[in-house]
Amino acid sequence: MPTTLDPSVLDTALFIPDLRTRRKESVLQELVARAHEAGVVREPELLIETLYLRERLGSTAIGKSVAVPHARSIAVIEARVLVARSRRGIEWKAEDELPVQLVFLVITPGEFSIEAHHEWVARAVTFARLQRKRAKLLEATTSEAGATVLREFTA
């Protein structure tokens, strides 16, 4: 597993500090729309559908108020990790039943192998499991402060 990632992988400008919606489906739509605007997704509806299907095969909430939805899709032009935060929490069918407050969306193009895709997922999971990083992200009062924490993701 790589120890560093290209900083472009995680575009901190794509950080959503306060999701307004409380529905998982709407959160995925909002994140994919953001990726589409940034030019890294070509068919947003297709990617949303793939993410919904993945959720139906098992929740992507990993506990401790974190979800890592992920997809390998032909709709993705360039791999990205997008991060969003919800103050109120989102119902995501987590095993620990905690509402999700941090969402790490991992999207990679269809050309990626399963292993390469999972390396990206592993990176997000490892980062999100660190209590210190989670707390910093949740406490960040400005988008810039959140982005500063996320820069450590690629360090």
Next chain:
Amino acid sequence: MNEALALLQLHDLDLLERELADRKAQTRLRRFGLAMVPSNVIERARQRCLESIDPRWLYHYERSNQRYGRGVVAVRDRVCQGCHITLPTSRMPNAAGALTLCEFCGRVLYWA
């Protein structure tokens, strides 16, 4: 559903199905806390896609899928993302979202 999008969705479903069938991948996902549970949702979605695709495209898709592991690839800057050969301008379709065949590798091409 439009035919090109149905074919792209079929591609994504096949990737998902392959991930589900890969034991090592499933072990990794369980370790991450992201276990997948086998379900007929993929098969049902697949059937819906198949109804929208012309058998001719389906034939080329399945043939490329068996040969290369992927049935359809995107075209980026006029380059086939399967064999990475630049396609002649004469082969460019008039409208975005069209399907053609790569004359070098035979994969179905999606022109975004």
